[in-house]
Amino acid sequence: MQTRPITKRDFDTVVEVIDRWWGGPISTFAHPIFFYELGDAGLVVESDDGEIIGFLLGFVAQQPSRAGYVHLVGIHPDHRRRGVGRLLYASFTERCQGMECERMKAITTIGNEGSIRFHLALGWAAQEVDDYAGPGRKRVVFTRTLR
Numbered sequence: 001m002q003t004r005p006i007t008k009r010d011f012d013t014v015v016e017v018i019d020r021w022w023g024g025p026i027s028t029f030a031h032p033i034f035f036y037e038l039g040d041a042g043l044v045v046e047s048d049d050g051e052i053i054g055f056l057l058g059f060v061a062q063q064p065s066r067a068g069y070v071h072l073v074g075i076h077p078d079h080r081r082r083g084v085g086r087l088l089y090a091s092f093t094e095r096c097q098g099m100e101c102e103r104m105k106a107i108t109t110i111g112n113e114g115s116i117r118f119h120l121a122l123g124w125a126a127q128e129v130d131d132y133a134g135p136g137r138k139r140v141v142f143t144r145t146l147r
Contacts, residue, residue, distance in 0.1 A: 001084065003091040006042035006055065011035040014044075014055050014074065021074045029072050030057060041068070043091055045084050052076075054084040056092055060099050068096030068146075070106035089122060097146055104144040107132065116140055 006014075011034070018027050034042055038059040045054040053076040061067045070092065075084045096104055108115040110128065120126060124142040132139035 001045050001047060001053070001087060003043055003045050003087055006035060006039060006044050006057075008035060010044045010052060010055070011039075011042070013052050014057075017052075017076075018074055021076060026072075034059070034071065041092070041095060043088055043095075045087055047079070053079040054088055056088040058092055060096065060101060061105075065103065066099065066101045068092060068099070068101045068104040070104065085118060086122070093144075093146070102145070102147050104146060106142045107139045108142070110138050110140060112140070 011030075011032070015027055015030050018030050019025055034057040038057075041058045041060060043056045043058075044052050047053050055072075055074050056070060057072040058068060058070045061069050070089070073085060073088060093104065104124075106119065106124070108119075116126060119142040122144075124144045127141050127143075128138055129141050130138050132141060
């Protein structure tokens with residue numbers, strides 16, 4: 001497996017496969033802004049034969065302090081539980097450290113136990129926040145201090 005920055009061609013592939021990989025409609029979350037304006041932080045993982053088997057769409061936020069934000073991660077169903085997600089997060093963390101981020105952040109919905117277990121296993125802190133995504137829309141907010 002190899003991690004590298006996302007390209008336009010990769011982004012086009014992500015948009016084509018994401019609903020299938022996630023098991024439902026989520027392609028609107030793979031917004032073009034993550035390639036055109038924030039593309040220097042997006043990553044893909046390729047298998048040894050060059051197939052895209054995972055991606056991470058993220059960016060570095062400037063306020064209130066420099067933070068690497070993981071927006072969306074997708075792993076090909078045939079490659080789950082094989083270290084693809086860990087590799088993506090390690091590569092993104094390294095990029096964030098190189099960009100002098102103080103922390104990292106990600107969110108998920110209440111009940112997304114796979115995401116919660118994954119982030120906790122990587123050492124992220126988790127907190128349920130009421131109304132995070134609007135009235136009555138609680139989310140689990142993950143954070144990790146880098147400094």
